Amino acid sequence: MINFYFKHFKHFKHFKCLTLKLCKVIPMLLLGINFYAQVDIGTNLIGPLSIEPGSPLSYTLLVTNNGSTTASNVNIKFPVASNFTATGITCTAGAGTGGSASCPNSLTLTGLQGTGLVIPILPEGSGITFTISGTSGNTPETIVTNTATVEHPGDSNTTNNNSSISTGIFVTPCATTTYKLDVNATLALPSNVVGINGGNVNLVYALASGVAIPGIGNSFTLPLAYSDLNNQYGVDNRWQALTQGSSSTLGRSGLMLVPRTDGVGSLYNSLPANNSTSETDLSFNNTDNVFTTKIEDGSLNQLGRFAIEIGNYPTAPGVSKIVSHQYVNWNTGNLRPVTSGWWLKPHGNTQIFTSSAGSPTVPIGMQPGQTYTFRYSAFGDGSATNSYPDSPRGLILGDSQNVVTYGYDDSPVISSISPVTQTVPTGVSPTAITVTASKFNTNSPLLYQWYSNTINSNINGTLISGANSASYTPPAPTGSNTTYYYVVIKGDGICSTISSVTRVSVGSCYKPGSTTGEVLETKIGISSLGRAGDDANNWPMVRKGGWLALESKSKGFVLNRVPFSDVDNNPATPDVPVNISSANFIEGMMVYDITNKCMKLYTSADNGNTFGWYCITTQACPDLQQFSLDCSDVIINGDTHLDPNVNFTISIPYYNGDGSSYSQQSFSSTGTNGLTAVLAAGSLSNGNGNLILTVSGNSTYGGGGYYFPISLNGKECTILVNVTADPGETKNINF
Known part of the structure; x- marks a missing residue:
């Protein structure tokens, strides 16, 4: 009915x-x-959504009669799935209307994973609980997909006859x-x-x-x-x-x-x-x-x-x-x-x-x-x-302990760390080392901790207290040893990444020659300006303290251009020339590195203990936090050709000024007489700035080289200005 x-x-x-x-x-x-x-047979497959490789893994399989009459000979299948090895099965039968369900007479994995197991009787409202136990596969980043299927010829509703679960096999994430x-x-x-x-x-x-x-x-x-x-x-x-x-x-x-x-x-x-x-x-x-x-x-x-x-x-x-x-x-x-x-x-x-x-x-x-x-x-x-509302009873839609946990790899990805290596003199602060990194979870910051080491290794270093940002400036070295630095960057949970090693070596750098004491003349010179043998200009002897003087307005000095290679695959050690045998490396040898785009010198960065090829990137050893003049970067404003009088200015950069005042000073030209550079009284900035000198006077006919020895606050440098008689010629400033 x-x-x-x-x-x-x-x-x-x-x-x-x-x-x-x-x-x-x-x-x-x-x-x-x-x-x-009517019979309405349904199934629900319950199990984990992820598992460790090679771990115990079990699923709960429910078979229920949701209809209004007893069902007989219900077939349940649970086929073999990749990445899961089933090893055991149990069955529990529940009570229904007018009787209890019965577990299959032959409870075997072979039957369940093959043609199926037969449930003899499944009354209205009853259920069967199967537990299938086994082991997950050993390969990470794979999936176990299990599907349970029930079959009954009189089933009035087939939409609930299948139930599937995909279980990911993953190593437990660090966050x-x-x-x-x-x-x-x-x-x-x-x-x-x-x-x-x-x-x-x-x-x-x-x-x-x-x-x-x-x-x-x-x-x-x-x-x-x-x-x-x-x-x-x-x-x-x-x-x-x-x-x-x-x-x-x-x-x-x-x-x-x-x-x-x-x-x-x-x-x-x-x-x-x-x-x-x-x-x-x-x-x-x-x-x-x-x-x-x-x-x-x-x-x-x-x-x-x-x-x-x-x-x-x-x-x-x-x-x-x-x-x-x-x-x-x-x-x-x-x-x-x-x-x-x-x-x-x-x-x-x-x-x-x-x-x-x-x-x-x-x-x-x-x-x-x-x-x-x-x-x-x-x-x-x-x-x-x-009983409501005093003592409510009913269906729990969600238990207060119901949870879901997401896992992820939040290990930072380091895209760069620089400089990889640097050489500084004793007492001079190295350049800040900066690391660039990113991570998956942008809702939390990257956490940095820098370490130092006495060996070229990024393990077992010494924690540097307070060094907790993306950049770290190492202290000025006080000895001659090389120090290595690396940073541990932490993400969420226990996720972290260790950077490669950077190196700070103690070595020499190169200052302009001393101008005090006996002045030595330069005896050999090559010039494209027609000065050779010009007794009036006293060239090249006017260039002091050198073995060789090279001079040109339109030609350059080209060193041998050589490719370099990182033969030991270690970015912390210097590269070497490709086509020069190491047996021929001589201290003081210079070449131009066409691979790294710099002029290199074969020298020692640790007082002669080891030698390597280093880029020459600093003109002189900086005087740490001391006042200095930079006569290599002067700017001339005005007309320098003979009028016969001249009137122009010279701008000289200075560094690390202390705000002190200075009186007016005059500097007469040497080499060629007749011009005077005047520095008006003023005050130094606190930091960097420029000195402005006004040049005037009657230059000697025919022009020449005018040297201005500048001195301020105990620092000296010499500026050379070349002046010619041709008012249409562009003047060059040589230093």
């Missing part, structure tokens, strides 16, 4: 199915259509972030209002530990849909409230969906005759045992069914993965011994609560992304009362 009846489906306009599966499973429940003598169900935040959402005939809830998961995942943030919502209470006798049963419920017996709490137990929609309204009287006590006289046992032996009738569908967690963004989760379901009913009570329980929960008293069911795990069907019942002699 098929019995049709329609409930108040106008209440369902705000209910929405999460998936097509729920929409196909629940329409009879929502519309109150009861098909008697994790956990989100936990927040019941109070869930209840505070304006959209979370009870639907008396079915509805939707957004479960709020809030950050519990770790750093918020980019793309997820400090919280997210997990959608859940619940159907109407579908009473098989055509009675209108309704949901009453969403609230926070608890069980002192279990020591648990969670978000509870409470059914109505008084007034319109009460579970106690219009009970069938078998449920309208008081009931005798049982051993273990608790709610779950009383209802499970009495429905099984026919002392009570099941009133109806309902279903919930749990949505999916947010997809793990970027390099993150879901590494673990817990979704626990349990429920509480009510039992007033002998007189009345009500109860609800998922078909897949094959366990019976065994405490001598109490109202809950045994907590079981569920899998987000799946649908679960429940049964419910009530009995009473007319004296039942409502």
Whole structure:
């Protein structure tokens, strides 16, 4: 017989199915259509979303009869899956209406993974729990995809005949972030209002530990849909409230969906005759045992069914993965011994609560992304009362300990560290070493810790207190030893990256020759300016203190141009010339490195202990924080050709001024007489600046080289200005 009846489906306009599966499973429940003598076999596969390589791995497989009549010879298959080796199987049968389910007569993995196992009998509302244990594969970054399939020739609903889980095989990530169900935040959402005939809830998961995942943030919502209470006798049963419920017996709490137990929609309204009287006590006289046992032996009738569908967690963004989760379901009913009570329980929960008293069911795990069907019942002699809101009982949509943990590799990626090597004199501060890095989780900063070492190694160094930024300036060396530096950059969790080593060596640098003491003439010169043999200009002897003078306005001095190679593949050691044998390296040898684009000198950076090829990048040893003049970078403003008088200015850069004042000074030209450079009285800046000298006088006809020996605050330098008689010629400043 098929019995049709329609409930108040106008209440369902705000209910929405999460998936097509729920929409196909629940329409009879929502519309109150009861098909008697129908079988509806479903399966749920529950297991971890990730596992370590080569680790124990187990799955829980539920087979349930969600229909209204007993099913016989139900076939269940669990085919062999890659990256998972099944080694064991167990089975537990649960009670249903009018009897209990039976486990397969031959419980073997071979049968389960082959043609299937046959469940002899599966009564209405009953379930079978299989546990399949085994081991995950040994290869990281692979997937185990298991699928369970149930088959029955009389199945009225095939949309729930398959259930799959993909388990990733991953090495445990070095950083994790956990989100936990927040019941109070869930209840505070304006959209979370009870639907008396079915509805939707957004479960709020809030950050519990770790750093918020980019793309997820400090919280997210997990959608859940619940159907109407579908009473098989055509009675209108309704949901009453969403609230926070608890069980002192279990020591648990969670978000509870409470059914109505008084007034319109009460579970106690219009009970069938078998449920309208008081009931005798049982051993273990608790709610779950009383209802499970009495429905099984026919002392009570099941009133109806309902279903919930749990949505999916947010997809793990970027390099993150879901590494673990817990979704626990349990429920509480009510039992007033002998007189009345009500109860609800998922078909897949094959366990019976065994405490001598109490109202809950045994907590079981569920899998987000799946649908679960429940049964419910009530009995009473007319004296039942409502326990809401004083002591709410009902369906736990989300346990307060439900969590999901995302894991990710937050090890920083270093894109550069420079300079890799530098050589400085004793007492001179090296250039700051700067590292550039990035990491996955941008919601937290990079953490830096610099280390020093006496050997070329980035382990077992000495922690440098306070060196906690992307740049570190090593102290000025006081000895002759080379010091090595590296940085450990930390991300979230225990994720970290160690940089390569940089080196600071102590070595010589090169200053202009001393101009004090005996002045030596330069005897050899090569000139393109027609000066050779010009006694009037005294060239090249006018160039003091050199072995060789080279002079030209349009020609350069070209060293041998040689390619270099990092033959030992160590960026911390100097490269060597490709085509010059190491046997021919001579201290003081100079070449131009066409690979690294610099002039190089074969010299020692550690007082003669070792030798290597080093770029000549500093003109002179800097005087640390001391005043200095830079006559190599002067600027001439004005007309320098013979008029016969001249009038121009010379701008001389200086460094590390101290703000002191100086008096007016005059500097007469040498080499060629007749011009005077005047520095007006003024004050030095605190730091760097420029001295402006005004040059005037009557130059000798024919022009010549005018040397101006400049002296200020104990620092000296000489400026040479060449002047010619041709007013149309562009003048060059030589230094």
